[in-house]
Amino acid sequence: MHMFTTWRHTVIVSFCALLMLSPVVLAQTPDNLEAGIIKTAKGQVTVIRNAEKLPASAGLSLHSGDEIQTGSDSSVGMTFIDGTRVSLGAISRFSVDKYVFSTKDHRYAFKMHMQKGTMAYSSGKLAKIAPESIAIQTPQSTVGVRGTKLLIKVD
Amino acid sequence: MPSPLLSFLAPFSLGLLMLLSSCASTTVAIMPDEDGHVGKAVIADAAGGHASTIDTAWQGIKLSRNLAPKDITCSDKAFPDVLEALPERTTSLTVHFQIDSPLPLPDATETLKKAVSLYHAGKLTRIMVIGHTDNSGDAAYNDRLSWERARAVASILHRDGVPQEHIRVEGFGYKVPLVPSAPGAHEARNRRVEIFLW
Numbered sequence: 001m002h003m004f005t006t007w008r009h010t011v012i013v014s015f016c017a018l019l020m021l022s023p024v025v026l027a028q029t030p031d032n033l034e035a036g037i038i039k040t041a042k043g044q045v046t047v048i049r050n051a052e053k054l055p056a057s058a059g060l061s062l063h064s065g066d067e068i069q070t071g072s073d074s075s076v077g078m079t080f081i082d083g084t085r086v087s088l089g090a091i092s093r094f095s096v097d098k099y100v101f102s103t104k105d106h107r108y109a110f111k112m113h114m115q116k117g118t119m120a121y122s123s124g125k126l127a128k129i130a131p132e133s134i135a136i137q138t139p140q141s142t143v144g145v146r147g148t149k150l151l152i153k154v155d
Numbered sequence: 156m157p158s159p160l161l162s163f164l165a166p167f168s169l170g171l172l173m174l175l176s177s178c179a180s181t182t183v184a185i186m187p188d189e190d191g192h193v194g195k196a197v198i199a200d201a202a203g204g205h206a207s208t209i210d211t212a213w214q215g216i217k218l219s220r221n222l223a224p225k226d227i228t229c230s231d232k233a234f235p236d237v238l239e240a241l242p243e244r245t246t247s248l249t250v251h252f253q254i255d256s257p258l259p260l261p262d263a264t265e266t267l268k269k270a271v272s273l274y275h276a277g278k279l280t281r282i283m284v285i286g287h288t289d290n291s292g293d294a295a296y297n298d299r300l301s302w303e304r305a306r307a308v309a310s311i312l313h314r315d316g317v318p319q320e321h322i323r324v325e326g327f328g329y330k331v332p333l334v335p336s337a338p339g340a341h342e343a344r345n346r347r348v349e350i351f352l353w
Contacts, residue, residue, distance in 0.1 A: 040242060120241050143183055151215075
């Protein structure tokens with residue numbers, strides 16, 4: 001009985017506490033939420049989203065399905081919400097085929113496609129929580145990672 | 156009738172195309188992270204027939220069409236522009252909680268202040284607030300409590316000036332403990348919220 005009272009008490013206290021604080025509206029977690037952002041951009045960087053070409057600069061949000069392209073003498077650096085970092089060198093083509101980080105229903109995925117150029121990858125939380133959910137596809141291979149930093153070149 | 160120029164060029168362009176496709180390749184190399192740690196990568200060829208593992212600093216594999224995988228040694232000199240473009244590493248701060256409570260312990264105040272100042276000091280910083288519980292209470296209760304804790308911390312960060320759209324809230328319940336413990340165990344180190352600045 002004591003346990004029950006304590007539990008109920010906690011619920012009431014926490015409810016009141018949350019009411020006192022300014023509420024942060026809880027975003028839903030569909031897979032089209034922001035997956036990451038562009039942190040650095042040099043030269044010509046383009047994001048292709050829903051068949052539309054967007055000129056990209058630092059601060060742009062990235063989503064599942066986005067393709068990122070760089071021109072000559074260009075580069076781009078991206079950080080994803082789990083802390084995974086990816087950068088691309090010149091004349092590169094990379095897409096985020098699927099990015100899911102949802103603790104609520106334990107769904108995790110980071111499927112990347114490196115089609116052309118050079119890339120650096122540094123793993124984040126996903127590599128610790130769900131390493132099997134990460135794959136980098138290239139025309140010649142599929143790369144699986146276990147908490148590491150990689151360099152990839154596709155020519 | 157095909158133009159004479161085209162007929163003249165055709166064999167060359169075909170040769171060039173063949174040359175290009177035979178050179179098409181993927182090179183994957185592993186390097187130490189900022190802490191000197193080297194992880195592991197498994198590279199499976201497109202046909203799914205062969206898989207190579209690399210787990211030593213600067214070890215690499217080159218896969219070309221119709222050729223056997225080739226071991227290579229890489230260096231950071233090979234990719235100067237890419238490594239320069241890699242964003243700065245992320246930072247984490249942790250605040251702790253009383254048993255069953257969604258409110259951070261009083262000593263969290265300094266940490267929360269630090270999180271807000273790091274947010275403002277950083278370039279394009281975003282925050283993910285991740286709640287955790289210890290292993291007392293059932294899974295559903297812990298899941299809910301971890302979200303309450305994360306939301307409470309997110310509210311404080313927001314109150315102190317971090318825009319709401321730059322804060323994301325997640326909760327793991329007991330699924331990612333810092334110190335694994337037996338069911339029912341009270342473990343203060345697991346009752347935490349991670350403020351992940353990315």
